[in-house]
Amino acid sequence: MSTYEYLLTHEIKPSQQRICLMEFLLKHRIHPTAEEVYSRLSPSMPTLSKTTVYNTLKLFVQKGAAQMLTIDERNACFDADITKHAHFLCKECGKVYDLHEVPSHWQQLPEDTLGHLIDEVQLYYRGTCRKCAEKQAKKKLKPTK
Amino acid sequence: MSTYEYLLTHEIKPSQQRICLMEFLLKHRIHPTAEEVYSRLSPSMPTLSKTTVYNTLKLFVQKGAAQMLTIDERNACFDADITKHAHFLCKECGKVYDLHEVPSHWQQLPEDTLGHLIDEVQLYYRGTCRKCAEKQAKKKLKPTK
DNA sequence: ATATAAAATTGTAATTATTACAATTCCGTA
């Protein structure tokens, strides 16, 4: 299915910008911030405005075509993978990873919600990612230089 | 145990301000933002500075005496209840609720973490809280006024 | 009690992310 059609299935009118942004999200399976989306696309879309990026990402989330992650305190980031899956934030490098391998119990809504109506669940892990852990291990091996 | 002692057990030197802040967090089991802590304590602590609130809350989190929640996109909020428990954010009123009644599977760390070292887990729900849901129901009953 | 040094607190200014809003551009339809 083309990005054009994909947007339509989510009731999003597929404009130039929206197609480009969604294409970017779908292609690069990173978890970009609004800023990142802007700076990566801006070179090839000279007229793109940051406001459009914010508006469009918000629209995607409203229409269920992307999810917003608040795992990083500093800024929201976005994920075009709308299947329920856990996320991991490395406190060292700030990168956000998918964690599809987490058992999926948590995705089911609890029986007792105190009367609250739930329409979203997210599971966040934080710590040190593999790469950063390896770097730190190396540093310790040769402490003096 | 006094708040004074409580801070000591977390290796936090118990200054006036730290005691007051921690007391506030422990007493009011809300999930205040830094701003909220400041505006609620400021009347009784005329010299209190917002920077101190930020510094102190960050210290509490570092020392494991409180946890920071990023469930609300706009600003971090803090919880002196450091037991693992789920949280619910009402998108209508912005309030954050504890959800101790959620089955605790999610709290266990997954076997396969792709090599990442996990030291924190948080489970977030979002939706409409009971109060807001009731309000909305009432509105629908008498639509014209 | 007093001097001293380190740690904590404060106030201000800077930074960063996000939103508000008015002006302009784009696009489908008559």
Next chain:
DNA sequence: TACGGAATTGTAATAATTACAATTTTATAT
């Protein structure tokens, strides 16, 4: 081809957080 509504843009405003230097507090040694 003109019109009108939606989308996009740029700028300015807002809000949360941090940086940092100056001041105050606190604990300790004299």
